[in-house]
Amino acid sequence: MTVRTLFLKKNTLKILDQWLLPSKIYYITCRTYKDVYQCIKDMAVRGAPAIGVAAGYGMYLASVEKKFKNVSELKKYLQIAGKYLVSARPTAVNLFWAVERMKRIVRSPESGVRSLRKNLLQEANKIYYEDISINKKIGENGAKLIKKNSTVLTHCNAGALATAGWGTALGVIRTAYKKGKIKLVYVDETRPYLQGARLTSWELQQEKIPCVLITDNMAGYFISQKKVDAVIVGADRIAANGDTANKIGTYTLAVLCKYNKIPFYVAAPSSTFDLMITDGKKIKIEYRNSDEVIFINGKRIAPVGVKALHPAFDITPNNLITAVITEKGILHPPYIKNLKKSLSYNEQILFL
Helix, strand or coil, rough: CCCEEEEEEECCCEEEECCCCCCCCCCCCCEEEHHHHHHHHHCCCCCCHHHHHHHHHHHHHHHHHHHCCCCHHHHHHHHHHHHHHHHCCCCCHHHHHHHHHHHHHHHHCCCCCHHHHHHHHHHHHHHHHHHHHHHHHHHHHHHHHCCCCEEECCCCEEEEEHHHCCHHHHHHHHHHHHCCCCEEEEEECCCCCCCCHHHHHHHHHHCCCCCEEEEEEHHHHHHHCCCCCEEEEECEEEEEEEEEEEEHHHHHHHHHHHCCCCCEEEECHHHHCCCCCEEEHHHHCCCCCHHHHHHHHHEEEECCCCCCCCCCEECHHHHHHEEEEECCCEEEHHHHHHHHCCCHHHHHHHCC
């Protein structure tokens, strides 16, 4: 896909405003870490890997957005910036993971402001390019699970727009399609933000991958009619036992898959695992503004005075998940044991 989710240009971060897609391509210019925070908070940039990458660059912007007397003053400012950035959205662990990587650079002994800025930029760029490489590995690993001539269903948007590029769940679909394994993709519209309708179907169109848009409540019908061979979704946070937080509606799909005996796959980088959280009950679920349910494109669709709830995510228990596809390989229960086997010592320290 030629449109980039975000990129750095002369100490400013350009973030694609995903609220405007697919009708308009517009980049928001972020000059400060607070600008990046606002883009994450408002979901101009969304998707766990993408907001992690954005936060990494946000930490770098914090180091160059003003003058500092010495490196000690800069480090104090970066601690404030990191704390502020992670408060933007509480569920996606990649946000915390990326900021922690940047804070490790901050904690390292540095001789001056200039060298610390240089190291922060290198680390932010590293997070960006690693994400693209990781997504392609996820795609290759996941494609092995897809049978030839398959029809798959996906929920929300776990594509290039949710990452630095290529995508997780959509990365699997892209790779499998290129290998001639996928004939059709059903795309859940994904209310209320409509990531499926606005973003995923748009990405698939760009790649000329055959797709059909359906409303969320149609998924059960098509699955029951044996028209779906597998469901593939992304993830925002995965507990140590494999319980997975993802876009609201994911749990429903997992139950449908279990009942109808079709595989339900989660595709995510290993950084999405939170080994400090034992199970899904401990994952904090973000509740967003109920106006996002009541209004579409500024137009009210419900009576004045009606109340609405908007949990952005739900939890899918590990026993409903066939496998988790990561860049390290395909993981099966027990997840914490198998993930630790696949991680290096330094990676385990970072995750814990």
